[in-house]
Amino acid sequence: xxxxxxxxxxxxxxxxxxxxxxxxxxxxxxxxxxxxxxxxxxxxxxxxxxxxxxxxxxxxxxxxxxxxxxxxxxxxxxxxxxxxxxxxxxxxxxxxxxxxxxxxxxxxxxxxxxxxxxxxxxxxxxxxxxxxxxxxxxxxxxxxxxxxxxxxxxxxxxxxxxxxxxxxxxxxxxxxxxxxxxxxxxxxxxxxxxxxxxxxxxxxxxxxxxxxxxxxxxxxxxxxxxxxxxxxxxxxxxxxxxxxxxxxxxxxxxxxxxxxxxxxxxxxxxxxxxxxxxxxxxxxxxxxxxxxxxxxxxxxxxxxxxxxxxxxxxxxxxxxxxxxxxxxxxxxxxxxxxxxxxxxxxxxxxxxxxxxxxxxxxxxxxxxxxxxxxxxxxxxxxxxxxxxxxxxxxxxxxxxxxxxxxxxxxxxxxxxxxxxxxxxxxxxxxxxx
Numbered sequence: 001x002x003x004x005x006x007x008x009x010x011x012x013x014x015x016x017x018x019x020x021x022x023x024x025x026x027x028x029x030x031x032x033x034x035x036x037x038x039x040x041x042x043x044x045x046x047x048x049x050x051x052x053x054x055x056x057x058x059x060x061x062x063x064x065x066x067x068x069x070x071x072x073x074x075x076x077x078x079x080x081x082x083x084x085x086x087x088x089x090x091x092x093x094x095x096x097x098x099x100x101x102x103x104x105x106x107x108x109x110x111x112x113x114x115x116x117x118x119x120x121x122x123x124x125x126x127x128x129x130x131x132x133x134x135x136x137x138x139x140x141x142x143x144x145x146x147x148x149x150x151x152x153x154x155x156x157x158x159x160x161x162x163x164x165x166x167x168x169x170x171x172x173x174x175x176x177x178x179x180x181x182x183x184x185x186x187x188x189x190x191x192x193x194x195x196x197x198x199x200x201x202x203x204x205x206x207x208x209x210x211x212x213x214x215x216x217x218x219x220x221x222x223x224x225x226x227x228x229x230x231x232x233x234x235x236x237x238x239x240x241x242x243x244x245x246x247x248x249x250x251x252x253x254x255x256x257x258x259x260x261x262x263x264x265x266x267x268x269x270x271x272x273x274x275x276x277x278x279x280x281x282x283x284x285x286x287x288x289x290x291x292x293x294x295x296x297x298x299x300x301x302x303x304x305x306x307x308x309x310x311x312x313x314x315x316x317x318x319x320x321x322x323x324x325x326x327x328x329x330x331x332x333x334x335x336x337x338x339x340x341x342x343x344x345x346x347x348x349x350x351x352x353x354x355x356x357x358x359x360x361x362x363x364x365x366x367x368x369x370x371x372x373x374x375x376x377x378x379x380x381x382x383x384x385x386x387x388x389x390x391x392x393x394x395x396x397x398x399x400x401x402x403x404x405x406x407x408x409x410x411x412x413x414x415x416x417x418x419x420x421x422x423x424x425x426x427x428x429x430x431x432x433x
Contacts, residue, residue: 030164033154033185036288038248043292045245050293052222052234052242053286059197059213061205062118064101064127066225069137069196069290071203072097072130076376077137077297085379088129094345095384096129097202105205107266108216115219120266121205128201133384138297139372145192147366147382149339155187155291157284158210160195168284169257169277170250177255177277182284189294190287197286211275214282215263243278243285246292251284253277299372304426311422316396320368339365343395344381374427389427393420 040046053059053069060067072079079088079097088098102125109116132147145151152162159165170180184190197213200206204213217239223231234242244252257280262272278285304312312318320340344366366382380386386395 031181031183033183036155036184036187036190036291038184039182039251040246040288040292041248042246045242046247046289046292047296048233049239049242049246049285050289050291051230052239053217053289054293055226055230056217056223057225058117058217058220058223060100060117060203061103061105061121061208063103063121063123063205066117067100067203069193072134072196073137076373077140078377079134080376080378085384087127088133088384090129093385095133095379096131097134099128099130099199099201100203100205101125102128102200103205105207105264107264107271108212110216110219110265110267112267112269113219115216115265117220117225119205119208119216130201132382133379135367135369135382136373136377137294139299139370140189140192140294141186142188142367143186144367145188149367151188151192151195153186153188153191155182155184155190155287157182157184157281157287158194159283160191162191167280168251169260169280171253171255171277177257179259184288187288187291189291193287193290194283209261210283210286211260211280212263214279214286215265215273215275217282218276218279240278243289246289247285251277251281301372308422308426311426315420315423317423321371340368342366342368342381344383344385371427389424393424393427 037043054073055068055070057066057068057071059069060071065071075081079085084098085095088096090096101123103121103123106120106122109118109120135145135147143153146160151160154162156162156165156168158167164181164183166179166181168180168182169177172178194210196202198204198208198210220239222234222237222239222242224235254276256274257277258274260275260280263275263279265271265273267273309318312321320342342365374380374389378386378388380389380392386392
């Protein structure tokens with residue numbers, strides 16, 4: 001009896017500590033991060049692929065609506081359409097980006113070499129919202145993305161965590177398909193691209209996997225449901241061809257990955273096929289392609305005048321926006337002032353920085369966003385609580401800090417009216433692109 005009890009305790013403790021252990025690969029030490037360019041063989045082709053994927057509604061499951069990345073990031077990279085703003089309005093008057101109807105994923109909706117845009121799902125709930133306003137996708141080269149910084153600067157090809165993790169395969173020198181760990185430096189945009197695509201709140205039915213999304217997109221005409229220049233550019237091609245032009249062939253091919261989970265295709269003749277190498281690696285290819293596209297979206301507006309920089313300094317704006325243009329994190333690996341106590345409330349959708357790998361002293365803080373294209377990106381803050389730029393400046397320079405703890409320099413309420421006007425005019429003029 002004592003032996004049985006001891007064995008049971010061993011099992012329970014094993015399970016307990018397994019649950020505490022991060023989801024890391026058992027292949028040894030994680031690889032040293034390398035640049036994304038090491039697997040992109042044609043940068044222009046990667047941008048073209050990423051642009052198509054960013055705008056393609058077929059990424060969504062169709063539970064309520066077919067959602068693309070651009071559904072929440074279409075105007076200067078943010079969610080600013082008045083209809084969507086009102087649809088995302090919460091009872092506390094905060095604004096969150098509107099998502100999909102909550103549904104469970106049954107299968108894709110494929111027949112042979114074609115797949116329908118809408119997946120086979122069971123809708124089991126109402127329309128859901130993200131809980132936060134979408135941050136801008138333009139000039140988003142932050143060391144950690146999302147308001148809470150959970151999109152790691154190291155991209156592992158599978159999820160946003162930056163941890164070593166299984167899921168990527170490659171063709172080895174002998175032609176075999178084998179698992180491999182990958183790590184790409186300065187790739188927070190790629191890490192950020194992964195969670196929304198299969199999120200049951202943002203775009204998809206709950207339970208769909210990235211290889212299944214890859215299977216669907218390999219059998220879909222790019223932007224088949226859409227018109228315009230972006231669609232016209234790629235509709236005569238295929239995602240298979242676009243991917244082959246952009247990426248190292250080690251990660252691309254039609255060989256089946258025997259060790260991967262089967263695809264729930266919905267095809268009566270082939271309901272559980274194994275994914276191809278391209279389909280299994282779709283999270284890797286998708287993340288890096290979206291990043292390539294977003295890196296090409298550069299702000300081309302004016303720089304602040306000397307008078308405006310002085311006003312930003314006098315009002316304390318430069319505590320978080322030191323260059324007068326953007327957050328401290330753009331194109332730098334320095335965490336200083338990137339995550340700050342903005343004095344804006346916590347929300348269910350964004351509980352603030354909780355990952356100590358981001359920056360230990362700043363746990364509980366929010367990413368400082370940039371000041372680009374401001375007239376196009378309302379409403380403001382992660383809560384969307386500021387409807388216009390006057391609300392933003394009033395919140396800080398007139399002592400409107402909501403009673404939350406913040407840097408005293410932001411809440412002194414002693415702003416000079418003339419300087420407040422200078423900053424407002426500066427903010428409005430940032431729409432000149």
